[in-house]
Amino acid sequence: MKTIGVLTSGGDAPGMNACIRSIVRSSIYSGLKVKGIKFGYDGLINRKIIDMDVSSVADIIHRGGTILGSARSKEFETEEGQYKAIKILEEEGIEGLVLLGGDGTFRGAHEISKKGIKVIGIPCTIDNDMGYTDLTIGFSTAVGTVVEAIGRLRDTSSSHGRGNVLEVMGRNCGDLALYSGIAGGAESIVVPEIDMNLEEIIEKVNQGKKRGKLHHIVIVAEGVGDSFKIAKKIENSTGVETKVTVLGHIQRGGTPSPEDRILASEFGSSAVDLLIENKTDIAIGKKNGKVIFRTIEEAVETKKEFNTYLYEMSKKLSI
Known part of the structure; x- marks a missing residue:
């Protein structure tokens, strides 16, 4: 092995x-x-291929996105298209x-691996939706x-005595909604893995209203349904004005957390090794630390298991 390539996709x-x-510095080392x-x-x-050296990755550890x-x-x-890509890799x-x-990205890597190219996959997605690993790069941030x-x-x-439905990313995985909802002290968390009980959410808002609670935060994963309809039903049933905030792609940006920087550094170095x-056709992950x-193939086929314990705990803590 004399030359390796690196790309970011999705x-x-x-x-x-x-x-x-x-990856770059471990390779050069x-x-x-x-x-x-x-x-x-x-x-x-x-x-669209460039040579990389130590200087080309200077001062990027703290930057979001991908250079x-x-x-x-x-x-x-x-x-x-895959054979065209392989031909270019060989020529380079x-x-x-x-x-x-x-x-x-992993599925594409598997295809070219079957055609003779050595590939290593590193999970990078804020959704944390890959079942074979506890953590993906970007989730913590x-x-x-x-x-x-x-x-x-x-x-x-709290200033206006309102409720707020906050829609977060996650497609068919509720991890981002669950973990941020617990850490942020949300009153209700709605995820695709658990059937939504709107009456339970409405009852919780009513109970809070009776004891003088001035805010009601409901976290909704984007894969569940229409956040605006959910907010309207809550408002109509409780009399509490309820706004909707869709965070969208702001969730993908920003300075990576220390946890993500360390995880990324560890995965990158392991890939070079x-x-x-x-070795080829391997996905790197983390389990139990x-x-x-x-x-x-195993990585993309492993079903993500939702943490029902944390979900039930969140309901206890938001009474």
Whole structure:
């Protein structure tokens, strides 16, 4: 192994830059050359490839987003596009590839691995929706972003005696809603893994209203339903004015947390070690505080288990 490549694909996540830095510097420390591929699989197919050195990753550990950029690629989903990408990798002398992203990124990596390219996948998604690992890069930072938003909404909601439905990202995974809701002290948390009990939420708002509570925060994961309809039903049933805040892509930005920087550094260094050992088709993760390695196929097929204990605990703490 003389030269490795690194690319970021899919949605960006805080900590990607810290991971790129770790990959580049670990590679150079081990005597390898590194090439950065700009804008994911699309950039690979269009040969947007740059040489990277120690200076090219200076002062990026604290920056959100990804200095390599990210993009979707319909062409790469075709076999013809994959062979085109492999040909470019071979022409550039890239013998191993580290890919940062989520489920879709991993599936693409698995396909080119079957065609002879050594690949290592690193999970980067604020949704924390990959079942084989306890944590994905970006999740910790996104939770912090949502918790900060909850605090700000509580201030203004208390001033006006309002309720507020806060919609967060997560697609079909409720981890971001659950963890930020607990950390932010939300009154109710609505996730796709548990059927929504709107009557229970309404009753909780009414109970709070009776004891003089001035704010009511309801966290809703985006995969559940229409947050505006939920807010309207709460307002109509309780008489409490209820606003909606959709955080959207603000959750993907910002300075990565210390936890994400450390996780990203650890995963990046481990990826380089695996390529040096001529390993391939492996996804890096973390379980019970330890770095783990799984086949990419196993990683994408492992179903995410929702933490029902934390969910039930949140209901006890929000009475």
